[in-house]
Amino acid sequence: MPQLSLHSPLGPLTLTEEEGKIISLDWGWGRDQTETPLLCEARDWLDKWFDDPKASGAFPFPLEPFGTPYQKKIWAALCAIPVGSVTTYQALAQQVGGSPRSVGQAVGRNPIPILIPCHRVVAQRGLGGYSGDGGIEDKQWLLNLEEARLTA
Template sequence: MPQLSLHSPIGPLTLTEEDGKIISLDWGWGRDQTETPMLCAARDWLDTWFDDPKAAGVFPFPLEPMFGTDYQKRVWTALCAIPVGTVKTYLALAQEVGGSARSVGQAVGRNPIPILIPCHRVVAQSGLGGYSGDGGVDDKRWLLTLEGAPIPSRG
C-alpha cells in the first residue's frame, strides 16, 4: 500500500492509500514514500487545512477506514458531519448514532483516519476528554484552537 508522509504543526503524519482511497493517517514518518496522485492531493489538502481549516473545506477525497465494525463506521460517518470550528459531546453523538457515550468514545479512539475523520471535535461533558494522537490531549486542544472551536473547561 502506498504511503506518503508530511511535516505538520503537530509532528510528522503518514497517509496510506489503497485503491484510490485514503485508508489511514498515522503519527510518525512512514518507511515507504510513494507520491501517488491521491496521496499528493491529500497531502496538499492537509497543508492547506493546517494553514486555514475553514478555507480548506471538507476533505474532498474518498476515505475508507482500513478496519472497523459497522457501528464504528457509523460513528466515523457522524464525525464527518461535525462542522469545522464546532464540538459535539460523546453523549450527543451517542444519541444520534445509538449506543452509549462510552461506546462512542471507544469508536472515536479507534478512528484510523484522524483529522480527516475529525475525532478531535468530540469532547466530554466535563472537559476535553481523551485523544489518541501522539500528543494526546495537547494535540486535541491545538487542533480545536486551530479551528477556532470552543475549548471546554473542566466542570
C-alpha cells in the first residue's frame, strides 16, 4: 500500500492509500514513501487545511476506512460536521442511533483522523478523549485552529 508522509503543526503524519482511496492517516513518519497522484493531492490539501481550515472545505478525495457498518455510519456523520462546529457524543448518538459510549468507541477507532473530523465531537462536560499522538492537546489545538463552537 502506498504511503506518503508530511510535516504538520502536530508533527509528522502519514497518509495511506489503497485502490485509489485514502484508508488511514497516522501520526509519525511512514517507512515507505510513494508519491501517487492521490497521496500528493491529499498531502497538498492537508498543507492548505493547516493554513486555513475554513478556506479548504471538506476533504474532496475518496476515503475508505476499514470498520464495521456501525463505525462507518458514525464516521459518515462526522464528515457532515462543518469546519468550526462541534457536537457532543450524546447528540451524535441521538442522530445516528446507539449510545454516547458506542459513539465514543467508534469515534476513537477512526482510522482517518482530521480528514474524518473526530476532533469535532466532545463530551457533555469537557473535551472527552482523542486518540491522536498528542492526545487531548492535539484535539484542543485542532478545535482552536478551526475556531470551533458547540452546535448541538
